[in-house]
Amino acid sequence: MLDWLFASPAERRLLPGGRFRGPTPFVIAIMTFAMMTVAAAGLALSNAASLVVQGIENRYAVQVPAGSRLLPQALAAARSTPGVLKAEPVSEAEMRKTLEQWLGPAGVDDQLPVPALITLDVAEGANLAGIAARVEAAAPGARFIAHREKLEPVLRAIRVLKWLALALVALMAAATSAAVVLAARGALDTHRSTIEVMHGIGATDLQVTHLFQRKIALDSLAGAIAGAIAAGLVLLLLAGGGAAFAGDLMGTTPLRGTDLLILALLPLALVVIATWVARAAVLASLRSAT
């Protein structure tokens, strides 16, 4: 099936000019670099979103009004309700510390009323309305807040960015295909006289196509390897700097093993696409020529 890839020296002499000349290796290298970095960003964003969602999926806050007077009752009600895995009060000191970050010294002023807050982790599929009713019965006016609702706009933005990254990868693959088509047609024009001679003495379209397909496959492979090495270096640099920060934030590395596998397969996929597109373009061009 891949016989066409292994040419004899005589077959290689049919298309002169040597390898790695012309735009194909450079275009593929640039596209591979761009695709890998964009894909890595998209995958890292996706992982970040997943981690955030996992962390807050079943986490809720109960805001108890009127200071901490009703906090013990609300806490007891929450802890005794089926489906509640964990219920912990947020200390006033912690609340004020958080407020200080937003309001400055006024945040730690005793005159500033601070609501009491309970953090709840509930079981998957728990009856949220029932939990809320029990807590509200114990502490009238208590507000039940889903963490996910608060972060939903951020999560939505992350999801949009993830799909944008995917769309960009697809667009770059399409642009690469278009460049390969132009390169293949250019190569056909350059070698038109050789092709005419070959056809005249009995070469099939497929024999002619294999010559160009092989050249573009090897050029693409060289470009993809160069682009992948460059992208790998950039991603390693980022992993040592900005991504380390992201890792600290997320409690794990931004890219998992499967992500690295996907990134490693991208250059290979690009070579396969370029080769297939070149073959289709050359065959179509030969068939339309005569």
Place this chain on the structure above:
Amino acid sequence: MRYGTGAEVLRDLDFRLGRGGFYFLTGPSGAGKTSLLKLLYLAQRPTRGRIQLFGEELSEAPRDVLPSFRRRIGVVFQDFRLVRHLSAFDNVALPLRIARKSEAEVEGPVREMLAWVGLADRASARPATLSGGEQQRVAIARAVISQPEILVADEPTGNVDAEMAGRLMHLFSALNRLGTTVVVATHDVGLIASIPGAQMVRLEHGSMVDPTGSLKNPPPSQGQG
């Protein structure tokens, strides 16, 4: 037959070539000799009418079918059409390699053929470094290397001296005796006279004139196309 939307360059042609025959195609410049040869070696399709080769109707044959028929035809182009970046050896070897012969099967016959056309010592030379006559001999070697069933030559002796022209016609004649049908387009009356028994097709303004008569009535058992 016409090229694009131009006037018809060939019309009202009706003839058969007998298998193993030797034919000269003559006529003034612009008469349509090269166009007729292009139809014969399947480089062009007729815009109307039919062409049968090797017993097959090929006027509207699928494109993928044609290469196998072209491999049975040797062509000496008027402008040689050597691949300029290949050596004389590689140019002559091209038909064998296209027919997927191994390098072991290529080496001997190509060396032998180059020796026969007097270019044994120019095997590695590229066409640009060869004289017109040498290029023509390479083109002829390439056309006959695969022992084609039909040999089509367009002015094959136009760039060679009288001695080489004689040797080439001797080669064509030898191939013809082995069963190859030979069709040679030429202005050279001397060449025509050098092959006794050869038949002649004369073209003028795209039509056949003054055929020898036997062309229209080849022996039925020898009909080729």
